[in-house]
Amino acid sequence: MSDLRLIPLGGAGEIGKNCTVLEQGDDLIVIDCGISFPHAEQYGVDIVIPDFTYLIENKDRIKGLFITHAHEDHIGAISFLLPHISCPIYGTKLTLALIELRLDDRWKGPMPKMVEVKPGAKVPAGDLEVEFVRVTHSIPETCALAIRTQHGIVLFTADFKFDFTPVDRQLTDMARLIELGQEGVLLLVSDSTNATTPGWGLSESAVTEGLRPLVAGARGRVLITTFSSHLHRMQQAILIAHEFGRKVVIMGRRMEQTLNLARQMEYVRFPRETLISMDEMSDYPPEQLMVLLTGSQGEPNAALSQMSRGEYRRLKVHEGDTIVFSTRPIPGNEGEINRVINNLVRRGANVITDAPTPIHASGHGYQDELKTMITLTKPFYLAPVHGEPLHQKAYKEMALAMGHAPHRIFVLDNGDPLELDEQKAWLGKPVTTGEVMIDQNEGRPIEVEELRARQQMAHDGIVMVTLAVDRDGTMVANPHVEAHGVCGGDDVVPEIQDMLRGAIGRLTEFEMQETDYFRATIEQQVRKVLQAKTRQRPKVLTTVLVTK
Template sequence: MPEKKNTNEKGLAKASSKALAKTAPKPKRPRRRSRGSQGRKKKATATLRIIPLGGLDAIGKNMTAFECNGDIILIDAGLMFPDDEHTGVDLILPDYTYILENADRLRGIVITHGHEDHTGALPYLLKDIDRSIPILGTKLTLGLIEGKLEEHRLSKQPKLVEVHRGGSTKLGCFELEFFTVNHSIPGAMGVFMHTPAGNVLHTGDFKLDETPIDGELTDFAALARFAAQGVDLLMSDSTNATSRQFTKSEAEVGVTLRSVIGAAKQRVVVAAFSSHIHRVQQICDAAQLAGRKVAVTGRSMLTNTRIARDLGYLNVPDDLIIDAYDVGNYPPEKTVVLCTGSQGEPLSALARMSVGEHKTIDIERGDTVIISATPVPGNEKSVTRIVNQLSKVGADVWDKNRALVHVSGHAGAEELKLVLSLVKPRHFLPVHGEATHLRAHARLAEAVGVDANNIFILDNGDSLVMSDGVVKRGEGVESGIVYVDGSSVGDIGANVLRDRQSMSNEGAASVAVVIDSKRGKLVSDPVITMRGIPGFDNDDFIVEARDKVAKVVRESLDNHKPDANRIKKQERDALSSFIWKRAHRRPIIMPIVIEI
């Protein structure tokens, strides 16, 4: 098992990588013969450090730092959306302290595509680093980033540099070649990196759709060319490594959409990812074919369709699109509503429509609703809730369990094996996945012949060190997750989340006393407020609690000099044990002492 081997090696590898970094000894093994090896031989002392800061514990917050000869570049800067465990948290970012500490050496940020798990940390990162550091991406990627940065009202515009797939650029000592990959958003790319220490191929998110909507296939020829030059390390998308299938083509979704929309008797509502421009294109095409107009609703759907149309990625005639406010002016059988909410987000357009709270559109009995997406792990419950609500209303709901109204944007196991076989990497680092996906991908690599000793399963913050094309484990850096709650970034830690969970599970109570500290007396009865505790609205319960606390505080004041901290603790303990005895709850208790 590759992971076992790696775990065992960890201590040793750490020590040797330290030596590598400081003294850069010659590699023990001779270099494999390859066209790219000659240039590197002259600079055999160079080391490349690869530090994934996010993306190895979940499908989200992808960010990897590459460091060579004092230059650092980042590939991707993404976020993750919280689930039920993260009470009140809006977003989760990778901990990029290492980048902030070394910001003077950051030469550029390459963004592989416009999904938020690759772009979403940028507005936060850019608040803390020099805005003149270039951000590289394709046209649509940069367009979507610009939209996000505007929402964050960054005072000084960052330097967005458009790159082309098939093109190359230099950032510090990194020579980067970009190549087309097919994914669930247009303009996606992978990166082939030449460094003085060796070559790295980063696939970005991809699948091998043979019949893509825009004709942009994953660039096999480029992959073969990189393989010929020698790929010392391959970093590849693991999202669907556990899926045995070859991921179906996006074009097949179009067939289903045309059939469902064509057969619908009343209004059709389609919820999709707003960044899935090809899906949006197919929905618009199917609507047009059925003689229906398309009304777009939901903030991100409006923004992203506007950007995609402006940049030429979405081709729809102007008269196809109508304003959501005008939907009522058309017969239901002549409209398709394209909306957000495919993830069950409670404030999304679909969620509002399902409970009759949308400003302009109601869903009625007999309407057709297509959920053209799959729930991201953690969102299943919310999506089910909305589907149930829509079913109650009498809508005819189509989701991926019923028909092919969605396909994944990520390669399945067979595609991953194909890429591994084509690229023939010397070392392999599975990325973009949960623990299970990374390990499944590692097994695929081993199955196609990558040496098990050269396959690395890392955690965020671990590192690999490459020298003359040989990769070993390196020293880790500070890593973890950062919670964003409203405008506060990083102020919330595990303690705050624990308190929030306690409050939601057990309730909360406050107890306040006023003491005359000179005379050592309680001035009046304690004031107790409780929320979310069974029986808290019963006056007798409150009076009894108040008397218990008053007794404890009075006894304390009779026997000791007044001490606010001690009294706070006694208040809390007295109320806590009373509530436990009566209600079997352990609420958060906020004790207050006012001294006069």
């Protein structure tokens, strides 16, 4: 095993739940700690977090948690890690403020030590040193991390783009990136989200010119959906609303909390009187209203999704509403998003997902921006992360075309340790990793078997059998059977009841009194009937009531 190892616990081969370990000797640092969102088959799952087994096993070595920026896929899992480890959390002013806001919701224990770091600052972490380097992204104060090790600099780009006209006028520190390249970057761990997209991405400022004509031409209400943390997008929308005499309603507690905090800290600026509450909407005609809300990814419980189904009581979709999706679909969410869009269209809304002028700018660099990062920093080794295998492969092909040797480009999966010394780099033995699903109602981890049971019930339904017997095992009432989500369930219930009366009559008194055996036998017989009659395999639950 090498003295220097980089281990992604999340965010490699996927988009979301970013969490990476860098360790040297007895010193270990954690970079980001985020969530991802469930796919359609993960029933009842609210969020997905990394498996923290490796961090828990090595908790005494952890020198700090270093956060690159305050998006949920980089900070959302911190509250689930805190019960297991105790270490300082390092980040910029806004990043730490948003972490504290999230912890107020999810964490009931003592607040961890928060250490504010300004871009350009260097933080010792045992024998490692972590430098925060300003980069441009879709949230203020995003920083790359330049980590000095005994073998050289490991540069972790974080999520980045090269935007030369950003809304907050805070440019990527290209001069510092050049200096790091001259000093010698051993390993570049790079964002690869847009590695399949040629050219340069749009500036965030261009979105203003894209949204302005849509708002100007709208006859009724304008609803703009984006991420709750996209502060500059919200600021631009509010300023456009003010320009055209519209009042703005913020829908969604998290979006409202984030915007209010950023305004108080002066990261966004707009006329305060432009904002009104939902209760004040009735005081204004539709053509004087704009609504900012989440739900752009088709999340079933988001307000926009509920509105598309006609289930959101506080706000209904009307004919003449213009609904703008000012985001790009996260891979895997396309089906849910299209379902929401079609439902909104059925209700008479004018839904805009694309336009002649830009309504969205990615926060992740396109191919030429990724190439620019490589050119500026001159890394010896490269490892694309923050991307699915398609994006990582495209990044590798791009780097090969730039002249980098194939044995110096590592496409990592979660749990793959990239080990380095002064002569070479190689993949080590995988560590324990994976995903942990968090229940949407109780906020607890969901076991794999529990999820499988939910999937079984969703696909094939559930049959519930209730049997009342006396202490001798004699039935004292007809079996009660309910079938939900089973094809032809009403027809098969009488057959199950007849089968149960016969099957129970054939059991011995001893078998009847062995409750677990009795229940298992009944469930097996019920499944046989269901398989024969419906060709489904529903979940069968049996309750045995023993009367006096």
